[in-house]
Amino acid sequence: MSRCFLFLLLAVTCHAQMANRPPVPQWLAAPEGGTTFTHAVKHEGKLLKAVLLTASDAAVEIVLDGKTIAALKAAETATGTDLTQQLSDGKAHELGLRVPGRAKAAALLELNGDLAAVRWIVSDDSWQNAVVAGATDADATKNPFDLKKTFDAYNSWQLAKPGAQNQATDPATLTLPPGFKAELIRSAQPGEDSWVSMAFDPQGRITLGKEKKGLLRLTLSGSGDQKMEVIDDELLECRGLLYAHGSLFANANNTKALFRLTDADGDGTFEKRQELIRTEGGVGHGRNHIKLGPDGDIYVAHGNNVLLPKNLDPDSPLRNYAPDQLIPNPWDGSMFDGNVELPAGHILRVKPDGSKITLIAGGLRNPLDIAFNSRGDLFTFDADMERDVGTPWYMPTRVLQIVPGGDYGWRRGTGRYPAWYADTLPSVIDIGLSSPTGIYFGYGSDFPQKYREALYILDWSYGRIIAVHLKQGVATYAAEQETFISGRPLNVTDGCIGPDGAMWFITGGRGTQSGLYRVYWAGTKPSLVGMRDRIFRHSSGPEQYADAIRERNVDGGWTPDLSFTFRCMESPDRFVTNAARLDLERSDPVLWRERALAGKSMHALLALARTGDKNDLPSILDAVMKAAPSPTLDALRVIAVAIARHGAPDEAHHQKLMEWAVYPRDDVFLNRELCRLLVYLHSPKVIEKTMPLLQAATTSEDLLYYPFMLRYLKDGWTLEQRKIAFEALNKAEKMNGASTFFKAISDTRSELAAALKPEEATQLAAVISPAKPAVLSAHALPGHSFKNWTLEDLTPLLAKMDAKTRSRESAKDALIRAQCVFCHKVSNDPALPAGVFGPDLVQVSARFNRRDLLDHILNPSKFIDEKFRYVTVKTSDGKTITGSLESEDDERVVLRPNPLAPEKSEIAKAMIKERSVSEISPMPQGLLNALKAEQILDLLAWFETLR
Secondary structure: OOHHHHHHHOOOOOOOOOOOOOOOOEEEEOOOOOEEEEEEEOOOOOOOEEEEEEEEOOOEEEEEOOEEEEEEOOOOOOEEEEOHHHHOOOOOEEEEEEEOOOOEEEEEEEEEEEOOEEEEEEOOOOOEOOOEEEEOOOOHHHOOOOOOOOHHHHHHHHHHOOOOOOOOOOHHHOEOOOOEEEEEEEEOOOOOOOEEEEEEOOOOOEEEEEOOEEEEEEEEOOOOOEEEEEEEEEEEOEEEEEEEOOEEEEEEOOOOEEEEEEOOOOOOOOOEEEEEEEOOEOOOOOEEEEEEOOOOOEEEEEOOOEOOOOOEOOOOOOOOOOOOOOOOOHHHHHOOOOOOOOOEEEEEEEOOOOOOEEEEEEEEOOOOOEEEOOOOOEEEEEOOOHHHOOOOOOOOEEEEEEOOOOEOOOOOHHHOOOOOOOOOOOOOEEEEOOOEEEEEEOOOOOOOHHHHOOEEEEEOOOOEEEEEEEEEOOOOEEEEEEEEEEOOOOOEEEEEEOOOOOEEEEEOOOOOOOEEEEEEEOOOOOOOOOOOOOOOOOOOOOOHHHHOOOOEOOOOOEOOOHHHHHHHOOOOOHHHHHHHHHHHHOOOHHHOHHHHHHOOOHHHHHHHHHHOOHHHHHHHHHHHHHHOOOOOHHHHHHHHHHHHHHOOOOHHHHHHHHHHOOOOOOOHHHHHHHHHHHHHOOOOOHHHHHHHHHHHOOOHHHHHHHHHHHOOOOOOOOHHHHHHHHHHHHHHOOOOOOHHHHHHHHHHHHHHHHOOOHHHHHHOHHHHOOOOOOOOOOOOOOOOOOOOOOHHHHHHHHOOOOHHHOOHHHHHHHHHHOOHHHOOOOOOOOOOOOOOOOOOOOOHHHOOOHHHHHHHHHOOOOOOOHHHOEEEEEEOOOOEEEEEEEEEOOOEEEEEOOOOOOOOEEEEHHHEEEEEEOOOOOOOOOOOOOOOHHHHHHHHHHHHOOO
16 A cells, blocks of 8 residues: 555544643742641542652651641652542642651642543642742752652553543643654544554554454545454454464464464455464463564564463573572562463564474563564563562563573562673663553654664553664664653553554553554655665574574584684673573583683683583582682672582582672672672671671662571571661661562561560560551552452451461461561560560450451551550640650650650640640551461461460
């Protein structure tokens, strides 16, 4: 179909481009005594979403109609609070920020009543008591309201949920670069489902993959009419669509197979359906997009829930993969994605007839799509584990160059490889918080050259299409990113360059409203000579790097050119050294073992660690320490892999390693790996040497990492060192992070506490279980938190529970994890700490049945014994102090803010302006949220069976 003819078919009204960006909040400064900044808020009509983003350099309370509804900590990025329920009644409200003295705060309230009309209220001089102290974007690098950095932008896709509106987002609200225009071609109509994939067929019609079941075909007529028809009503969730070799290839996620559909007579009906691949496993991070390779084969992206097909080519480039963790973490087995098996997310190459299936690369989390550039190099946009934000094992979403045999380091739980490991490969560019979906190059477009050469990556949750501008290096690429299109919501799922030279993309997913959009260049058309057919012209194939350093025998065996391979080991380019290592691994170690052991290449020694046997371990360790007299990251990785695969070193090498691993150093990552090795070796000095690092740590990653590693050492601690570790965790807990970050803090704290002697636990109770505010900020990313247990959740299980058969060890662990032991006496067992603040629980089962006891734990403020109520005092100098009442006389009141700490606050009665008894229990809510249902039952059984 010619480009001119297609323009006639698409004669639709073009909406004017109009940015829909929020105004800039202003910093509001509080006087010395603190104040509350307030603003009137009223929303007329239906409210779809109300999100308040708040930033402050100190703790701030959010107040609605005079009542505190949330307490937030200071943070480098704005923290979100969902006010949809509170503001949806159409009444007038007073919104306030209660700020302490000399602090500053800023706020941005987003009110979505219509997807094309967002109302913003920002902090400025219209707020009561306001003293403006400057714009929050004065320094763009530190703007706390940058929506790309703010967790709450992740929620924007929810604005496209069913019932919100039956039209896709108005293109007039999208933000595009100058000279580009956007138009909405079609909004999904009732019965058309939500769209997750798209492809142009040879006739210029658009095939759309429905999220639930089936395929649609959209035909656009010259008069502007649209014809939508069902062309398949059986395949379940076709995430990948590709027209090639006279067929339609469809990767049907929930049908768990890749199909080839053929319309032999050209009547528009697919008469033949051939199953090419059948794969087991889950469907969450499942069977994703597909692309045609320069070799004519079909390349398939699979997420980490998909298991490898049984008929995989044994000669595949990716092989010999393993967890390779020096210290396997026992939590990993129960963390998210419990059904993941190596190689996790992966890329397959499939012959068009399904006769051969090759595993190209793996170690990915959820690569939704792949794309080849004009040289035939393959790229993907891999997802992060958003729950891990703040942890040392978090890896952001990233654009990767996929090479044969590449392992990109994704492992379950805490086992993910950091980017500097020698046996993984770095990203082309880290994108940060995002939700990857489709990707494609701009080849074939009539865009200006910069955008014609760009790789476009789609971010579903944050509503944007990013242009990645690649810069080619020796064997890999560097890149810069630019937001090309953004909208709120713009839940983009797939796209491509159409035959008319414009960009086409769709929105949808998770049952949201779908739309089909077209973006075109409205400026002077660039010369397209030689551009439309450029892709693959200069390709040397997706195995070009591996091919450059190996020779294949006629019988399929390997004869490496050792001289060339070992020269490649010296390259500064990690893609070259990776290919050279894989070359060695695919050949017999007899041919190169001695040369590797005699040389200085860590990559050669890594190859031997991965392919040798336990008899090679001593020689590998000796060679590493000889080649690297001082520890390096590569040397430490070789040691870790060798031990992980071949077992513990003998006593002599154990001692040599402890002497070699001089620690600490002046490199953050080197210190982490040295700490890991020394903990594995049970070094008697590693705790002492780690304490200065822990005390100096300022990042959430380091504050968690060192206690996380040191928890494996049960002995050798001083009381002060234990205190430092708990204080580091408490400091980390005040930082931004997602749910796994806070759960890891909680679990690490529990394991460290479980190793304490009773007298140590009593002495450290104040730092083990520090006082927490009555209302906690929700740090976890939207939709990701611990299980928020309710009485209704657990009541059905109580009747079936046999207390005598429950696990006491599990109960003891639950009592520590839920922090019961630090406030209450829970047993006469001297091996457990005995808290002194809360009620004695030894005889609690005589007073409460199991349901009532559970109700009290889940809802601690439902009934509060007068002896344990907090008192709140407001003083004439603007201070607010809350704590348990220690004593009182005619002149003063003494409060203890933290019942587990010795510090007290004395307040002169003459200074007291207001005094009230708190209706909120000192016992925080949610103490059971980190436990599983079985652990909660074990805990309840503990009290029933106490003797």
